[in-house]
Amino acid sequence: MGRLISLAILVIDILVIIDIVKSNKDTERKVLWIIAVVFLPILGPILWYFIGKDK
Structure with a gap:
C-alpha cells in the first residue's frame, strides 16, 4: 500500500512539474515552483494549484 501511495505522489509531482x-x-518563478514541488512533494502540488497556477 505504501508503494502505491509513493507512486501516486511521484506521478502527481511529475504532472505538476x-x-x-x-x-x-x-x-x-518556474524554477522556484519546481523546487517547491520537489522538496514538498505533497504540499507543493496543492500550493501550485491554489496559489501559483493561472486561473
Missing part, C-alpha cells in the same frame, strides 16, 4: 514548465510564468 510538466504543468509548471508549460505555464507562461517567467523562468525564475
Whole structure:
C-alpha cells in the first residue's frame, strides 16, 4: 500500500512539474515552483494549484 501511495505522489509531482514548465510564468518563478514541488512533494502540488497556477 505504501508503494502505491509513493507512486501516486511521484506521478502527481511529475504532472505538476510538466504543468509548471508549460505555464507562461517567467523562468525564475518556474524554477522556484519546481523546487517547491520537489522538496514538498505533497504540499507543493496543492500550493501550485491554489496559489501559483493561472486561473
